[in-house]
Amino acid sequence: MSAVRDSGPAPGRKVLRAGPAAWTFRPRVVAVPLVGAALLVVVAAVNIGKGSSYIEPLDVLRTLLGGGDRRETGIIFDLRLPRTLAGVLVGAAFGLAGAIFQTIARNPLASPDILGITWGAGVGAVGVIVVGGYRGQVSGAAAELGVPLAALVGGLVAGLLLYALSWRRGIDGYRMVLVGIGLSAIGYNIVYWLLTVGDVDDAARATTWIVGNLADVGWEAVGPVALALAVLVPVTLVGAHTLGGLQFGDDTARGLGIRVDAARGGLLLLAAALAAVATAAAGPITFVALATPQIALRLARTAQPPLAGSMVLGALLTVGADLTLRLTAPALPVGVLTAILGAPYLIYLFVRSRREVRA
Amino acid sequence: MTRLRAEGVRLGYGERVVVDDLDLDVLDGSVTVIIGPNGCGKSTLLRALGRLLRPKAGAVLLDGKRIDRLPTREVARVVGLLPQAPSAPEGLTVADLVSRGRHPHQSWYRQWSGGDEEAVRSALAMTGMDVHAGRVVDELSGGQRQRAWISMTLAQDTSMLLLDEPITYLDLAHQVDVLDLVRRLHTERGTTVVMVLHDLNLAARYADTLVAMRDGRVVARGAPGDVLTEQLLSDVFDLDAKVLPDPVSGTPLVVPVSAHLRPDPS
Amino acid sequence: MEVTVASPAGTARDGIPGRTPRRRRSLTLGALVACLVLAAGLSIAFGARTLPPAAVLDALVSPDGSEADLIVRSLRAPRTLIGILAGLALGAGGALMQGHTRNPIADPGLLGVNQGAAFAIVLAIVVFGVRDLYGFVWFGFAGALLAAVVVFLLGSVGGRGSTPVTLALAGAAISALLYGLISAIVLGNREGMELFRFWHVGSIAGRDFAVAGQIAPFVVLGLVLALVNTPGLNTLSLGEDVATSLGQDLRRTRVLGVLAITLLVGAAVAACGPIAFLGLIVPHIARAVTGPDYRWLVPSAALLGAILLLCADVVGRLVSGDRLEVGIVLAVLGAPVFIHLVRRRGLVRL
Ligand SMILES: Nc1ncnc2c1ncn2[C@@H]1O[C@H](COP(=O)(O)OP(=O)(O)O)[C@@H](O)[C@H]1O
Ligand SMILES: [Mg+2]
Numbered sequence: 001m002s003a004v005r006d007s008g009p010a011p012g013r014k015v016l017r018a019g020p021a022a023w024t025f026r027p028r029v030v031a032v033p034l035v036g037a038a039l040l041v042v043v044a045a046v047n048i049g050k051g052s053s054y055i056e057p058l059d060v061l062r063t064l065l066g067g068g069d070r071r072e073t074g075i076i077f078d079l080r081l082p083r084t085l086a087g088v089l090v091g092a093a094f095g096l097a098g099a100i101f102q103t104i105a106r107n108p109l110a111s112p113d114i115l116g117i118t119w120g121a122g123v124g125a126v127g128v129i130v131v132g133g134y135r136g137q138v139s140g141a142a143a144e145l146g147v148p149l150a151a152l153v154g155g156l157v158a159g160l161l162l163y164a165l166s167w168r169r170g171i172d173g174y175r176m177v178l179v180g181i182g183l184s185a186i187g188y189n190i191v192y193w194l195l196t197v198g199d200v201d202d203a204a205r206a207t208t209w210i211v212g213n214l215a216d217v218g219w220e221a222v223g224p225v226a227l228a229l230a231v232l233v234p235v236t237l238v239g240a241h242t243l244g245g246l247q248f249g250d251d252t253a254r255g256l257g258i259r260v261d262a263a264r265g266g267l268l269l270l271a272a273a274l275a276a277v278a279t280a281a282a283g284p285i286t287f288v289a290l291a292t293p294q295i296a297l298r299l300a301r302t303a304q305p306p307l308a309g310s311m312v313l314g315a316l317l318t319v320g321a322d323l324t325l326r327l328t329a330p331a332l333p334v335g336v337l338t339a340i341l342g343a344p345y346l347i348y349l350f351v352r353s354r355r356e357v358r359a
Numbered sequence: 360m361t362r363l364r365a366e367g368v369r370l371g372y373g374e375r376v377v378v379d380d381l382d383l384d385v386l387d388g389s390v391t392v393i394i395g396p397n398g399c400g401k402s403t404l405l406r407a408l409g410r411l412l413r414p415k416a417g418a419v420l421l422d423g424k425r426i427d428r429l430p431t432r433e434v435a436r437v438v439g440l441l442p443q444a445p446s447a448p449e450g451l452t453v454a455d456l457v458s459r460g461r462h463p464h465q466s467w468y469r470q471w472s473g474g475d476e477e478a479v480r481s482a483l484a485m486t487g488m489d490v491h492a493g494r495v496v497d498e499l500s501g502g503q504r505q506r507a508w509i510s511m512t513l514a515q516d517t518s519m520l521l522l523d524e525p526i527t528y529l530d531l532a533h534q535v536d537v538l539d540l541v542r543r544l545h546t547e548r549g550t551t552v553v554m555v556l557h558d559l560n561l562a563a564r565y566a567d568t569l570v571a572m573r574d575g576r577v578v579a580r581g582a583p584g585d586v587l588t589e590q591l592l593s594d595v596f597d598l599d600a601k602v603l604p605d606p607v608s609g610t611p612l613v614v615p616v617s618a619h620l621r622p623d624p625s
Numbered sequence: 626m627e628v629t630v631a632s633p634a635g636t637a638r639d640g641i642p643g644r645t646p647r648r649r650r651s652l653t654l655g656a657l658v659a660c661l662v663l664a665a666g667l668s669i670a671f672g673a674r675t676l677p678p679a680a681v682l683d684a685l686v687s688p689d690g691s692e693a694d695l696i697v698r699s700l701r702a703p704r705t706l707i708g709i710l711a712g713l714a715l716g717a718g719g720a721l722m723q724g725h726t727r728n729p730i731a732d733p734g735l736l737g738v739n740q741g742a743a744f745a746i747v748l749a750i751v752v753f754g755v756r757d758l759y760g761f762v763w764f765g766f767a768g769a770l771l772a773a774v775v776v777f778l779l780g781s782v783g784g785r786g787s788t789p790v791t792l793a794l795a796g797a798a799i800s801a802l803l804y805g806l807i808s809a810i811v812l813g814n815r816e817g818m819e820l821f822r823f824w825h826v827g828s829i830a831g832r833d834f835a836v837a838g839q840i841a842p843f844v845v846l847g848l849v850l851a852l853v854n855t856p857g858l859n860t861l862s863l864g865e866d867v868a869t870s871l872g873q874d875l876r877r878t879r880v881l882g883v884l885a886i887t888l889l890v891g892a893a894v895a896a897c898g899p900i901a902f903l904g905l906i907v908p909h910i911a912r913a914v915t916g917p918d919y920r921w922l923v924p925s926a927a928l929l930g931a932i933l934l935l936c937a938d939v940v941g942r943l944v945s946g947d948r949l950e951v952g953i954v955l956a957v958l959g960a961p962v963f964i965h966l967v968r969r970r971g972l973v974r975l
Contacts, residue, residue: 109730109793165964177730178909178967182960185902189956193949195822203822204812211808287801294794332809339805343798347779350794411866435872442866448917454644455918462860463872479641492642515871 032300036312047323048080086217087319093278095314098289099305100271103243105173111290112275115180118284119187120158124150126206130198152280159272170261212285212335228277236270286335291342298349360387367417378575390552392562395572401555409440435463439517447496453507454492460514482514501528522554538565563610587611650921657928664935668705673947703834708935710844711893716930717851718889719904720923724858725882733890733904735796740803741772742894751817762895769891777883827898827952840892847888854881855919900952906963
C-alpha cells in the first residue's frame with residue numbers, strides 16, 4: 001500500500017478554516033439550503049404581499065426590516081405575517097422531523113403520519129370538532145383553542161407511546177417503525193370513524209383540518225409554535241450530529257463512540273415533539289415530512305436526508321403551496337397543494353437520478 | 360477451448376467507466392485467479408462475466424452467443440456466481456439457503472427431486488457445513504456464513520464458477536480448505552473456476568492462470584510463475600516486495616518489504 | 626474439511642437435515658384452513674340479532690322464508706363470503722408487497738391502489754353520478770389498476786427495472802398526489818363528501834352476492850398468480866445479484882408480482898373500501914409462524930387475513946350491534962396485539 005500522501009479534504013469536500021477551527025463541508029449540502037432560503041424569502045414576500053390590498057414584494061421586505069409606512073406595517077404585521085410565518089415554521093418543523101425519523105428508521109417511508117403522531121393529533125382535533133359540533137356548542141373558544149390544544153395533546157401522547165412501546169433495551173429503528181404502524185392504524189381508523197359519526201359539515205371541517213390548513217392561523221397560533229421550535233430546533237440540530245453515525249447500524253455507531261440508545265431515544269422524542277407542535281398549529285400538512293427530506297437528499301446528493309436542507313425545503317414547499325393555492329383555488333386547504341406540487345417533483349427527481357446511475 | 364470470453368467490454372456505473380476495452384478468455388477446465396488492488400474493477404469484471412452487469416460496449420460471450428441474450432435460467436445451469444457480499448433474509452436455515460441454489464433446475468411442475476436432494480447434500484458436505492445445516496444463517500460466524508454461501512453456489516451444480524473473494528472472511532485453515540475444494544471440483548468434475556483473491560501466495564499456488572488488473576486494465580496474464588514478479592508487484596500494487604520460490608509448491612512466494620525494515624537510503 | 630459427524634438437526638426421512646420440514650408447514654396450513662372454516666361458521670351464526678343455532682341451521686339447510694332465513698341467507702352469508710375473499714386477497718397481497726419492496730412498512734396500498742380506487746370512486750360519485758355499490762366496485766377496480774400501473778412504470782423508469790426503494794417512493798408520491806386531489810374534490814362537493822366518508826372506513830357489511838361475484842374472479846386469478854410468484858420471491862430475497870445468477874428473470878418476477886398485488890388488493894378495496902392495515906400486519910404474523918419461505922408464507926398470510934377479517938367483523942357485530950365497521954375494529958383490536966408481538970418476539974426482518 002502506498003503511504004497516506006496528503007491530509008487534504010476528501011474529494012468533493014471543501015474545508016472552511018477560522019483560526020483553530022475547521023469544518024469540512026460539501027458544496028451541494030450547503031448550496032441546497034442557501035438557494036432554498038433565497039427562494040423562500042422571495043416566495044414568502046410575495047405571499048405576504050398578496051391580499052385585498054396588494055403590496056409589492058420589495059415593500060414587504062422593507063417593511064419587515066422596519067422601514068415601512070404605518071399602513072403597510074399595520075397590514076403586514078397584524079394581518080398577513082402570521083399565515084406565512086406559520087407556513088415557514090410548520091413546514092420547517094415537518095421537514096426536520098421527517099429527516100430525523102427517516103434517518104433513525106433507515107427507511108424513506110418513515111414520516112410522522114406513518115409513525116402515528118399525526119393521527120394521534122388527528123384523534124384529538126377531529127374529536128373536538130366532531131363531538132363539539134355534535135353537541136352544537138363548540139364554535140367560539142373551544143374551536144379556536146380546543147382544536148389545537150387537543151391536537152397537541154394527542155400528538156404528544158402518540159409520540160410518548162411510540163417512544164415507550166419501542167423502547168426495549170434501547171430504541172431499534174425497525175421496531176420503532178413497526179410500533180408506529182400499529183399506532184397510526186389505530187389513530188387513522190378512529191379519525192375516519194369519527195368522520196362518519198358527526199354530520200357532513202363537521203366532516204368537511206374535520207377533513208380540512210386533516211389535510212392541513214393555514215388560512216385561519218393567527219398570531220395566537222404562531223406564538224406557541226415559534227416558541228416551541230425556538231427551543232426544539234437548536235436542541236435537535238445539536239443532538240443530530242450523531243445521526244451520521246446512527247445510519248450505519250448499531251455496531252458501527254457504537255464503535256464511533258455514539259451512545260446509540262440515548263441518542264436515538266432523545267432524537268425520537270424531539271422529532272415527535274416537533275411534529276406534534278407543527279400539527280397542532282396547522283394540521284398534518286400532508287406529505288411535507290415524507291417528501292422534503294427525500295427531495296433534499298437527492299438535490300444535495302447525500303446518503304441520508306440533510307437536516308438544514310430538509311427544513312428549508314419543507315418551509316419552501318409549504319409556503320409555495322400556500323401561495324399557489326391563493327392564486328388558484330383559495331378555498332382549499334394548503335395540504336392539498338403540498339401533495340400535488342411535491343409529489344411530481346419528487347418523482348421527477350428520482351426518475352432523473354435513476355437515469356444517471358443506470359443508463 | 361474457451362466457452363466464456365469477454366470481447367472488448369466497456370463496463371461502468373452511470374456515466375462512470377470502470378473497465379474499458381478489456382478482452383479475457385476463460386480457458387475451459389482451468390482455474391483463473393484475478394488479482395489487483397482495491398477498486399481496480401475485479402468485481403465489476405466478474406459481474407459482467409456472470410451477466411449481472413451489461414457491457415456498455417463489446418460483449419461477453421458464452422459458447423459464442425451473447426450471454427445477456429441467452430435465457431437467464433439456461434445460463435444459470437452453466438455459470439454459478441457468488442457475489443462479494445450477499446445477504447440472506449433473517450431466519451433462513453443453512454440447508455434452506457443451499458436448497459435455493461437448485462432454483463435453476465426446478466420449475467413449477469418439478470419442485471424438488473432426488474437430484475436436487477443429492478446436490479444439496481453433497482454441496483453441504485463439501486464445505487463441511489452439513490454439521491451446521493439446521494442453523495440460521497444470520498447467526499453464523501462470518502466464515503461459516505461464507506461457506507454456507509459457497510455451498511449454495513455449489514448446489515447450483517454448474518460447470519463454471521465465478522467466485523468473488525470466496526475466502527476473505529476465513530481463517531487460514533478454512534482458506535486452504537476452500538481452495539483445495541475448488542481444485543478438487545476442478546480435477547473431479549472439470550469445473551472451470553474464475554475467482555478474485557487477495558492473498559497473492561495462495562493465488563499463485565492454486566491458479567492455472569493469473570490475471571493481474573490495475574485501473575480497469577489487464578496488466579499481465581499467464582502462469583503464476585511468469586506473472587508474479589517483483590516488477591509486476593511494484594507496477595500493479597505499488598508494493599516493494601521480494602519474490603521467492605514457495606518451499607512447498609515451488610510457485611512464487613511474495614514477501615513484502617515493510618517500510619520500517621527498508622534500508623534507509625540516506 | 627471438518628470431520629463430518631452425524632447431523633444433529635432434522636430426520637433422515639425428511640430429506641436434507643436442517644431443511645425446514647414440509648410436514649410441520651403442511652400442518653400449519655391445515656390448522657389455518659380449519660380456523661377459517663370455524664371463523665366462517667361464527668360469522669354466519671352470530672350477529673347483531675341473536676338467532677338460536679337451530680334457526681341458523683334451518684336457514685342454511687331448509688329455508689322457508691322466515692326472518693331468520695333472510696338474515697342468514699341474504700345478509701350474513703354474502704358478508705362472510707366477501708370477508709373471506711377480501712381477507713385472502715389482502716393477506717396474500719400484503720405478503721407479496723412486503724416481499725417485493727423488502728420493506729416492512731409496505732402496506733398493500735403502497736402501489737397507490739387504495740388512493741387510486743378512492744379517486745376513481747370520488748370521480749364516479751361527483752362526475753358520473755354513480756350512487757350504488759356495483760358501480761363503485763368497477764370504478765374502484767379500474768382506478769386501482771391504473772394507479773398501480775403508473776406507480777410501477779414510474780418505479781422502473783431508466784435502468785433495469787424497479788427496485789424496492791423506487792417502488793415504495795413512487796407509490797407514496799402517487800398516493801399523496803391522489804389524496805390531495807381527492808380532498809380537493811370532496812371538500813368542494815357536499816354530496817361527494819357524504820358518500821365518500823362512509824366508503825372510506827372500510828366495511829364488508831351491506832354487500833350482497835352480486836358484489837362477491839364481481840370480485841371473485843379477480844381474487845382467484847390474483848391468488849394463483851401470487852402462488853406462481855413465490856419461488857421468484859424466494860430468490861429475490863437473497864438479493865438481486867444472487868437472484869440473477871440463479872437464473873431468475875427479475876423483470877418478469879416483478880411484473881408478475883405487481884399484477885397479482887393489483888388484482889388482489891384492487892378487488893378487495895373496490896368491494897370493501899381501504900382496510901390496508903390488515904395487509905400490513907398479517908404478513909408479519911405469518912412470517913413469525915412459517916419463516917421466510919414465501920411458498921408457505923403467502924398462503925398462510927392469505928388464510929390468516931381471512932380469519933382475522935371475519936373475526937374482527939363478528940366482534941364488531943357483537944359488541945356494537947354492528948355500528949362499528951370492521952376496519953376500525955381490526956385496528957383497535959389488532960394493533961395492540963401487533964405491537965405486543967413486535968415487542969415480545971422482535972419480528973423477523975425482511
Ligand atoms: N454499484 C456501483 N455504482 C457505482 N460505482 C461502483 C459500483 N460498484 C463499484 N463501483 C466502482 O467501480 C470501481 C471498481 O469497483 P470493483 O469492481 O468493486 O473493485 P474491486 O476490484 O475492489 O472488486 C470502484 O471505483 C468502485 O467505486
Ligand atoms: Mg471487489
